[in-house]
Amino acid sequence: MAKRKKNGKKRIITLPCRVAKMLDLPEEGFEFVLKMTMLGNEYIVIENHRGIYEFFEHNISLLSDSGTVKISGENLVLRETDSDRLYITGNIKGINIE
Amino acid sequence: MWKFLSGYVMIQAEGKNLERFLNLLMSNGLDIKNIRRNGPYSLTLDIVTFDFYRLRSIIRKNKVRIKIRILKKRGLFVHLLVLRFRKALIFGLPVMLALLAIASRSVWFINVEGCDKVSEAEVEKMLYDMGIKRGSLKNSFKLSTLADKIMAEDERIASADANISGVVLNIGIQEATIIEEQGERTGYASIYAQSSGKIKRIVALMGKPCVRAGDIVQEGDLLITGELNHDDKDTMLVCAKGEVIANVIHTFTAVEEPLEKTLVRTGNYVDFTKVSILGFELYKEPQDFSLSESESMSSKLFEGGALPMKLVNQRCYELEEKELQVDTLTLTERAIQKADIIMQESLDKNARILSKKTVTQILDDGSVEATIIVTTEQNIAQIREF
Numbered sequence: 001m002a003k004r005k006k007n008g009k010k011r012i013i014t015l016p017c018r019v020a021k022m023l024d025l026p027e028e029g030f031e032f033v034l035k036m037t038m039l040g041n042e043y044i045v046i047e048n049h050r051g052i053y054e055f056f057e058h059n060i061s062l063l064s065d066s067g068t069v070k071i072s073g074e075n076l077v078l079r080e081t082d083s084d085r086l087y088i089t090g091n092i093k094g095i096n097i098e
Numbered sequence: 099m100w101k102f103l104s105g106y107v108m109i110q111a112e113g114k115n116l117e118r119f120l121n122l123l124m125s126n127g128l129d130i131k132n133i134r135r136n137g138p139y140s141l142t143l144d145i146v147t148f149d150f151y152r153l154r155s156i157i158r159k160n161k162v163r164i165k166i167r168i169l170k171k172r173g174l175f176v177h178l179l180v181l182r183f184r185k186a187l188i189f190g191l192p193v194m195l196a197l198l199a200i201a202s203r204s205v206w207f208i209n210v211e212g213c214d215k216v217s218e219a220e221v222e223k224m225l226y227d228m229g230i231k232r233g234s235l236k237n238s239f240k241l242s243t244l245a246d247k248i249m250a251e252d253e254r255i256a257s258a259d260a261n262i263s264g265v266v267l268n269i270g271i272q273e274a275t276i277i278e279e280q281g282e283r284t285g286y287a288s289i290y291a292q293s294s295g296k297i298k299r300i301v302a303l304m305g306k307p308c309v310r311a312g313d314i315v316q317e318g319d320l321l322i323t324g325e326l327n328h329d330d331k332d333t334m335l336v337c338a339k340g341e342v343i344a345n346v347i348h349t350f351t352a353v354e355e356p357l358e359k360t361l362v363r364t365g366n367y368v369d370f371t372k373v374s375i376l377g378f379e380l381y382k383e384p385q386d387f388s389l390s391e392s393e394s395m396s397s398k399l400f401e402g403g404a405l406p407m408k409l410v411n412q413r414c415y416e417l418e419e420k421e422l423q424v425d426t427l428t429l430t431e432r433a434i435q436k437a438d439i440i441m442q443e444s445l446d447k448n449a450r451i452l453s454k455k456t457v458t459q460i461l462d463d464g465s466v467e468a469t470i471i472v473t474t475e476q477n478i479a480q481i482r483e484f
Contacts, residue, residue, distance in 0.1 A: 051121040051124070051125075052117045053117060054117060055116065055117050055135055056135050057134070076135075077134050078132075078133035078134075081120070081123075081124050081131070081133065083124050083127065
């Protein structure tokens with residue numbers, strides 16, 4: 001059940017995800033996919049992350065299945081935290097997934 | 099709000115692996131908020147009070163080298179922790195709750211609804227006579243029988259219901275429409291006005307009405323005649339029956355004199371000792387004066403020790419009757435009270451009071467005259483047989 005991506009990494013497509021695709025349902029409910037919701041440039045909610053890799057006032061790096069998410073900005077604060085959800089506030093200037 | 103209620107602690111964490119520390123807290127399900135990086139090796143965060151106590155064990159268990167320092171303590175829980183040494187609060191709270199529990203077993207308010215002809219005070223007096231007053235225990239009376247008792251007490255009450263909500267006893271009454279028993283009359287009778295007033299409505303059950311609603315009638319005027327004429331030829335005599343409701347103005351006056359006879363002390367007195375054994379007074383007071391009053395001079399002279407005997411020093415003052423001038427305010431109050439009593443005695447029980455006005459005036463001799471002008475709605479029908 002694995003497809004090979006262009007960069008050579010394997011992307012595992014699980015059975016629930018396949019069923020969701022067949023039924024035209026959103027995949028996010030069945031798979032641990034990184035989900036980011038941004039409100040303007042001041043608030044960002046990141047769901048399904050794998051932990052904090054780096055945390056500074058101007059830079060926050062998070063681990064996820066899709067790679068490392070780098071959020072850059074100023075006065076970044078982790079307003080609320082959860083095991084798989086983060087609510088970040090501050091002056092967000094950029095988001096980079098590596 | 100929830101954050102304040104549960105209480106939170108603002109801490110500063112210092113160490114090298116701060117990201118690992120955060121991940122550890124998140125994976126253990128600790129509620130942490132407002133995480134700010136202060137420097138390369140320190141950050142501040144808010145943690146819920148309950149979770150703060152778990153923090154130390156998590157750090158020890160996972161061997162994280164982080165130094166924790168409390169910066170602030172906030173929230174209701176923290177305030178309560180401070181108050182835990184206040185003994186008055188700790189013991190006062192259960193006492194207060196116990197008092198509330200005891201107090202909630204009694205009736206503290208009586209709410210009477212549906213009163214029109216029967217006044218609330220009358221219903222409250224009925225309840226008082228039954229032993230129900232403010233402070234009475236809820237289980238000292240039965241609600242099911244209370245309503246029946248109220249109904250039986252006054253014929254003007256058609257139905258009543260009683261219920262308790264909290265500490266309020268709610269009494270709902272429904273008044274009866276009293277139709278005066280006119281009896282089975284066989285002879286000829288007509289209905290006349292018992293008093294002067296303005297007719298509001300007239301219901302002739304038998305006979306022919308002679309007035310209409312809005313008419314002003316004088317006392318003794320014919321209202322419903324028992325003489326029925328057919329084409330001015332035949333005359334039939336019947337016993338008139340009906341109800342004539344009219345607005346009647348009543349005036350009640352009472353005068354209060356300025357001089358009042360009062361007993362005052364003359365200045366003469368006699369000292370004596372009151373002796374009582376087993377509660378029976380052997381020697382009460384000297385009979386030197388025709389009018390007198392006694393007053394205790396000091397505390398008990400002799401208690402009797404083991405004996406049931408008591409000696410008390412007393413002074414007997416001579417009294418005489420004198421006429422004293424009463425102030426106008428007191429006179430006015432008395433005159434109004436007097437007029438009110440006259441009104442209550444004179445007014446028909448079934449009369450419904452529409453308006454009440456009190457006028458007072460000081461007369462030339464200093465006496466005060468109080469006049470109560472009452473407008474009522476009542477049945478003014480009076481049957482006269484012939």
